[in-house]
Structures are given as C-alpha cells and as structure tokens.
Amino acid sequence: MLDLLAQLGRSGLAALERLGRGHLLLLGMIRGLPSLAVRPRLLTAQIYNIGVLSVLIITVSGLFVGMVLGLQGYYVLSQFGAAESLGVMVAASLVRELGPVVTALLVAGRAGSALTAEIGLMKATEQLSGLEMMAVDPVKRILTPRFLGGLIAMPVLAAMFSAVGVLGGYFVGVGLLGVDDGAFWSQMQAKIDLHEDVVNGVIKSLVFGLVVTWIALFQGYDAVPTSEGVSRATTRAVVHSALAVLALDFVLTALMFGD
C-alpha cells in the first residue's frame, strides 16, 4: 500500500516537473519572438512547412466534412420544413466548431507529429547540443520560428477549412438535393454574426494553434534521445494535442456561447 502511494507520489511529481519544463519552454519561445524580426526567413520557412504543406489535407477534409453536413443537415431540417436554413446550419457548425477543431486535429496529426519527430531527432543526433556549443540558443533559433509559424498557420487553415466546407455543403444541398440557392446564401449572410461566430472561431483556432504547436515542440524537445524515445514522443504529441483541443473546445465554447 505504501509502495503504491510512493509510486503515485513519484508519478505526480514527475508530471508536475514536466508541466513546469513545458511552461518554461513556452516562456522561452515567447521571449524569443522578437528575435524573429531580424530573421524573418526562419518564420516564412516554418509557415510554409506547417501551413502551406497542410493546405491539401485541410481543403480535402473540409470539402468532405461540408458535404456530410449538407447531407445530414438537409435530412434533419427538411423534416421540419426548414431546409432553406441549411446554409446557416452548415456555416455555423463549421465556423464555430468543426473548422477550428478538425483543423487543429488534422494539423496535430500532420504537422505536429512532424515537428515532434524533427526536434526529437535533432536532439538525438546532438544537433541541439551542437547549436548550444556554437553559442546559439536552440529555443530561439529552432523552436520559436516553428511556434509562431504554427500560431499563424492555424487560423488561416481553419478559415480555409470552413470556406471549403461551406462550398461542400452548398454543392450537396443546392446542387444535389435542390435547396434554394438564394435562401442558402441569404440566410447564412443574415444569421452568421461577425463577432459571435467568426471572431470566436478565430480565437478558438489561435488557442488551438498555440496548444498544438507548443505540445508538439515540447514533446520533441523533452524526448528521450533514442529512436524509441522519439517514437513515443511523437505518439504522445498527437494524443495529448487531440485531448487538449477537445477539452479546450468545451471550455472555450462554454465561455463564448454560454449565457
């Protein structure tokens, strides 16, 4: 019994220690942000890696999610004679929830895992120590550009996801199921609020961008420098990111849309 308690205590302390290291890394990356002003190329390269290279998976996913929303929404709404509200339903679902959340999950899977593996391998092959020995701070030079790149890329990708999703819903609802074209767009225009829906969605995707990139970078930076350690860190990055995004989505939704 005492052993079990001791084990629990050790695990708790280790988790707290990791949490502390994670926050120190976040602080270090935030402190490093001004250094990017003199090396903007480091940032643009990471926006390309994290953002541009994720565009294909984001748009294809957005299209299919929008099409499914159009299909399911039509079946439900038509039962109440409200099929013309399909545009509002699709747009609200995407802009408020599915855009930021699914984009964050996809970015965690594609770019987050790649970030963790890259940083973990740089650690395992002593590249980070090599930078330290060249008097170059790896947090500033390697991690910070990736952090800001993820932060910038996420809202843009979420916007693209939502936009393509709306087109997918339009294609199914109007193109295939015969919902009125004018009603689809005019109701969407009338009911979707810039602050309530769009700005809140952008805030969500910014928060998710921060969390997903931070978790991915920390897992790589804190990885055990072996092939097995990097593999475990990559898995942890995706799992922790997904759980954090879903949990934060609930909290943010309650704060933003709760009465």
Add this chain to the structure above:
Amino acid sequence: MGRRSPRAHRPSRSQGASAARHRAPAPSAGSRAALGSAEVLVRIRGLVFSRNDRRIFDGVDLDIRRGQVTAIMGPSGTGKTTLLKLISGQLHPDAGTVEVDGKDVHALRRGELYRLRTRMGMLFQTGALLTDLSVFDNVAYPLREHTRLPESMIRKLVLMKLEAVGLRGARDLMPAELSGGMARRVALARAVALDPMMIMYDEPFTGQDPISMGVLITLIRQLNDASRLTSIVVSHDVKETASIADYLYIIANGRVMARGTPAEVEAAQSPWVDQFMHGLPDGPVHFHYPAVRLDQDFLG
C-alpha cells in the same frame, strides 16, 4: 549576444608561447599540482556529479594545460562525455567548480556563458551537423551567427577551414551524403570556424576505418599546433589517443585512476591501469558479470 570578429579571441601571446613548447616534456603528476593559473586553461576541483542516484564523479580534480593535447580516457560509461558537458556548462555539477580561462563556468550568466562558448569548439561523437544545411553552410553557420563579416569574406574563411580538413571539394554536399569520417572532419572545420581557444573532442575515433582514423589523429595534432589551440580528447581508444596526447587522465569509478604523460601512465604500477592500457580481458575489471557459480547454474 555581442557580435565580434572571428579573430577577436585569438590566444594571447603567452598562450602562443605555451603552445610553441607543447612538445616539451609535460610536468609530472607531482609538479602538476603547482601549475599556475596562466598555464592552466581548464581547472576542475572537487567535481561531484550524479545522475539517477548513480555517482558519476566523486571529487575529481583535473587541470588542462594551455597549448597541449590532453586526453581523458576510461572505459565506456565512466562519464567522459559528461565531463565535456560539465566543462562546457551544458550540465551543472552537484558540487565542485569548473573554471575555463579563469571563469567559473557554472557561475556565469547565460549571456556570459554563450560568449565563453564562442571561444570553445566541440566535436561531437555524431558530428552533430545540421542536416538541412550543406557542408559549406554548416561551416559558415557560426560565422554568420556571431560575426558581421561580408559573405565574400565568409566564403573565403569557410573554404580555408574546409581546405584544412581536406574537404574543400565537398562543400556542396549535404550531411547525408558524407561518410562518418567526412562528417567528423566537416564538424571539425565548423568547430574551428571562429578560431576558438580550445576544442573538445568527444570520442573522435569511434567507428572510423583505419584511414579516417589516421586522418583524424593527424588533424587533431596539426590543428592544435598550427592554430595554437588547447585540445581535450575524450576517448577509450588507448593507442590512438596516447599517440597524440601530451598528458593523460584515466577516469573510472568516479575518480581519476591515473594521470601523467603517456610514458608515465604506461609505466604505472596499478593493475587496473595496466589492464585498461593493454586491453586485458580479465583483471580488476572482471570478464564475467557477477553471477552464481557455473555448476550451480547448470545443475540447478
């Protein structure tokens, strides 16, 4: 971090003089204790360091003389690489001090430590080249980070450093296209790019074919002498390391087991040192891992 000329930290004239007499007989263990601070570049006193409840160093005292090649040897897992990380301030000791050029490494602020590191080079076991940069860009990296030299000057300096390690023609290759020996030579060129006062070599000969090993041995000695460096070579390759070292330390079980010139260590009476220096399979360090008797194991 302040930018500086790559030549701003050339060794002083006294260091140069010290380097010029590097082949003079090194002081014996007894006289070494009295070495002045001008002669000693790295001074370690009472070093204690533990990792996961395991004591790696238990009161180690060690001096690295300016201008010399000092080898630190010992069996695998005795903390030789850890010692280099302690000297470079990447790890913090539990107790004791590490002074480099008169500065207590672990009392320095981050900026001061980074300034000191621009005067220290390190050759990692894996080379530690940045895999997304070419050979040229890897060697140019510290120059671009720490100097304001124009690109034309950086190009000349990089080509000079690559010429010194015989790889000027490989400047456009990527690290993945290099052999292990070539990668270490590129890493060596990068380590000397800022003309440091000292270089630390972490197991430079591990996994090298005889030709690459011969090249590295020659390079370490020649670079030390030509560039008036101080070199610390961490290795367990006894013959190769002893052939270029002016002074040896043998570390095991958290302590310095022997110290002296290669000839002095070779002549040491300690059975442990004798076993290590001659690679004997059995001795104070047993061939067999502790176990119950063989007959008991087989007969139950």
